[in-house]
Amino acid sequence: MESLQSQAEVRNIYLEFDRSKLKLKPLSSRVNKLSLSNILALESSRTVPGTFKTVAGKMAAAQKHKSSVILMMGAHVLRSGVQRYIIDLIEKGLIQCIAMNGAGAIHDFEFALAGATTECVESYIRNGSFGLWRETGQINDIVNSAASKNEGLGEAIGKAITQQRFAYRDISVLSAAYRVGIPVTVHVGIGYDIIHEFPNCNGQAFGATSYKDFL
Numbered sequence: 001m002e003s004l005q006s007q008a009e010v011r012n013i014y015l016e017f018d019r020s021k022l023k024l025k026p027l028s029s030r031v032n033k034l035s036l037s038n039i040l041a042l043e044s045s046r047t048v049p050g051t052f053k054t055v056a057g058k059m060a061a062a063q064k065h066k067s068s069v070i071l072m073m074g075a076h077v078l079r080s081g082v083q084r085y086i087i088d089l090i091e092k093g094l095i096q097c098i099a100m101n102g103a104g105a106i107h108d109f110e111f112a113l114a115g116a117t118t119e120c121v122e123s124y125i126r127n128g129s130f131g132l133w134r135e136t137g138q139i140n141d142i143v144n145s146a147a148s149k150n151e152g153l154g155e156a157i158g159k160a161i162t163q164q165r166f167a168y169r170d171i172s173v174l175s176a177a178y179r180v181g182i183p184v185t186v187h188v189g190i191g192y193d194i195i196h197e198f199p200n201c202n203g204q205a206f207g208a209t210s211y212k213d214f215l
Contacts, residue, residue, distance in 0.1 A: 019199040027135040031123070032116035034079060039111075039171055042084040059094050068096040075103035078111070078173065079118060087176040098154075098177060102188035102210075105157055105174065106195065109139055112161045112172035131194025140200040147205035152212040154184035185213035 048056075062069050071086070089095045110117035113135060124130040139157060146156030158178030161169050169175045177184045188210045190196060190203050 017197075019197060019201075022132055022197065022199065023129070024132050024134040024137065024198070025129060027110070027114055027133045030116075030119050030133055033118040033120060034081075034111075035116040036168065036171075038079075038081045039083055040081045040085070042088055059089075063094055069094060070097040070099060071095050072099040073104065074101055075107050078104055078107045083108075083111070083171045083173055086173050087171070090173070090176050090180050090182060096182055098173065098182070098184045099213075100154075100184065100186055102186060102193040105154065105186045106136065106139065106193060108172050108174050109157060109161065110136060112166040112169045112175060115168045131197065133194075137195055137198040137200060139195050140198055140202070140205075143209055144200070144202050144205045147202070147208045150212065151209065152183065153186040153188070153206070153209035154213055156209065157186070158184060183213070186210060187214060 059069050071089075077086075086095070086098075090098075107117045119130065119133075121130060138160075142156050142160045143153060146153065154174060155178060158172070158174035158176075161172050161175040162178050166172065166175070174184050186209075188206050190206060195201060196203075196206070
């Protein structure tokens with residue numbers, strides 16, 4: 001018993017990261033790798049690979065039989081610039097649910113807010129400023145509010161982008177889904193994303209809202 005007690009006392013002296021000492025910078029000062037120029041235009045004449053035609057046929061069949069189509073994607077799908085294609089599928093009723101990770105929500109938010117996203121990791125990590133962008137941290141405030149209202153994470157961010165009339169909300173997948181009324185579920189891993197180190201981040205709120213999305 002004494003041994004277990006002494007181990008507990010040792011663990012209690014571990015220092016916790018002090019987020020109040022972080023220096024947040026304005027998003028406008030960041031050099032981004034992706035901007036509006038990387039968002040592809042919606043073109044009906046674009047060459048479509050055979051595999052995509054097969055998937056399209058399955059989606060059309062699902063719509064005919066009133067079945068659901070769920071798009072599960074990582075953040076790099078948004079970084080590839082296909083937002084307008086996904087939004088077109090949403091608006092045509094060909095997708096009934098989208099599932100993404102926390103990074104996907106961040107990229108969508110930044111694109112809608114600033115028309116740019118994706119910082120240069122190797123440049124900013126050298127001086128300790130990687131990820132510390134003040135406006136991106138607004139996501140934490142949205143999540144904190146959503147948790148108190150028993151809302152889901154994806155819905156809350158999409159609603160904020162839409163209702164606050166972000167300048168580039170027309171390329172936001174989250175906003176489009178909110179407008180049309182289909183769920184976007186965001187599945188976060190605590191500690192995975194840049195906004196988790198911000199002083200206004202509440203792990204319980206992320207857990208509650210992301211678990212709401214899971215359910």
